[in-house]
Amino acid sequence: MLCVILGGRGFLGRHVGKAMAAAGYEVWSVDSAPGAPDDGLPWAAGEVACAYEDVASWLLLCGVPDVIVHLASFTVPAVASANPVEDSEVNLIGTLKLLMGLRQLSKQPRVIFASSGGAVYGRPLVVPLTEAHPTMPLGAYGVTKLAIEHHLRAESQLTGLPYRVLRISNPYGEWQRPHGVQGVIAVFAHRALQRQPVEVWGDGSVVRDFLYAGDVGTAFVAAAAHRGDATTFNIGGGVGISVNEILRTLESLLGHRVDRRMQPARPFDPQVNVLDISLARSQLGWAPEIAFEEGVGRSLQWLRGVE
Amino acid sequence: MLCVILGGRGFLGRHVGKAMAAAGYEVWSVDSAPGAPDDGLPWAAGEVACAYEDVASWLLLCGVPDVIVHLASFTVPAVASANPVEDSEVNLIGTLKLLMGLRQLSKQPRVIFASSGGAVYGRPLVVPLTEAHPTMPLGAYGVTKLAIEHHLRAESQLTGLPYRVLRISNPYGEWQRPHGVQGVIAVFAHRALQRQPVEVWGDGSVVRDFLYAGDVGTAFVAAAAHRGDATTFNIGGGVGISVNEILRTLESLLGHRVDRRMQPARPFDPQVNVLDISLARSQLGWAPEIAFEEGVGRSLQWLRGVE
Known part of the structure; x- marks a missing residue:
């Protein structure tokens, strides 16, 4: 089983890649950032340095995957609000180009998208937040994440694209840089x-809600194998x-x-x-394992x- | 009071322009389609033929409006699903460029956006649909309309932009072309x-739910003058x-x-x-007036x- 990680060189990409490889997948990384010579990805069967939406280019090198882990994201909330045009161009339009590229395939891979449990709901009306809570994002970052979720559902209804959405809380762990505005x-x-x-x-x-990034990795493994009607899961620390x-x-x-x-x-x-993670517990058989x-x-x- | 209609030469633009002029506004049309010599807009104080997102160009000609009626839309549902990249580029990115243009102004106009009561909710869980019904659009067209609604709210929270969203049902009336895939x-x-x-x-x-387009016009007049906290209104035939x-x-x-x-x-x-139009009745003091x-x-x- 072949898995391609879009954004494999990022903080979460490294944890998810490791978890998918440990689960038996052949894992490739697609990342626009080429790695430094001393910074290999020990779990990666191969790497492609190109834009995630340039599907034809990376398909040529990796082959058609069974699972695409979509972690490619180029903004954080403050940047997205300051420049929502650019946020939508790189994150939303890029994802739509990805989906158009996948329309060409005879067998569509399962796309697992990293959404944001902290951004798509907006101000909580009740806590913990279930997946049925209204989605009223407070900023452009969450609007884009939510629009991508809706586009995945629409694409699935139109073309049968298999997909899952993981609404991740605040991940932390190795490879998270301490000089950003998040984390x-x-x-x-x-x-x-x-x-x-x-x-x-x-x-x-x-x-x-904080979640160790290694536990995010196992959530993607569970979502890759999930059989059931639910598509959208909160992934948090509980x-x-x-x-x-x-x-x-x-x-x-x-x-x-x-x-x-x-x-x-x-x-x-x-x-x-x-986040309320009952649905992920019952449907994915997943729970966080690493104590805070x-x-x-x-x-x-x-x-x-x-x- | 100055009102600019983005998409003033379209089917709804002509009705809304007429209603705003009748309500006493000086009304300009901005439309990428230049009018034919024999096709004047009798209600328009002036016209600009340019892209709606090219804010600097039309501001130079019309001046800074008090109200912007945003009817510019370049796709219908089937086209949006066939090509969601283009749909997002022309409708979503264009609207974000419009909002960025408005950030430059010392006094921001009120933006009234024509959303779709038939597309943003998705499959009805109960009818009639109130504005609190979950928003689960079934296709790319509705995803884009909904994303624009969320961006308007986010922009309003960030910059104070005044806005209203009208979720219009199926409008009909003069100037609706009979050769399209809608209507x-x-x-x-x-x-x-x-x-x-x-x-x-x-x-x-x-x-x-069908609504005579002249009644859409009076809904925009009411939304332009509305004082109150509600921002989003169903506008339908009732x-x-x-x-x-x-x-x-x-x-x-x-x-x-x-x-x-x-x-x-x-x-x-x-x-x-x-659509349930109770909120528009009570908050906007608006109701459809023309019998079917x-x-x-x-x-x-x-x-x-x-x-």
């Missing part, structure tokens, strides 16, 4: 390692974790205090945002190695 | 006038009308029988699709004049 755990861990203070908005009681709990976990692992620099609470931040302290420990270990 | 009333009326048979899928009992009722109405107006050519029912057609027989009579009259 609070990587940012905090990096600063704590450097003995620098971290910025906390409000009193640190805000609760979010419990909420506050900003203060992140800091206590880091302090416990590091054995020293992490300085906080308190900032005023941001009124647009919902107090609690946690273990996952944060692995992040710290990886950051120590690259810094 | 069953225009198609039936044209064929009935030519004494040609009409094609009916199933037994003709399928019920849809009652369901079956295919057989359309044919009986035509027969009554024409005084002769219309031949049916029966076709097998299409399994993907919902039996009933009607009167509206169909006007359509017939117009078709007689152009054929």
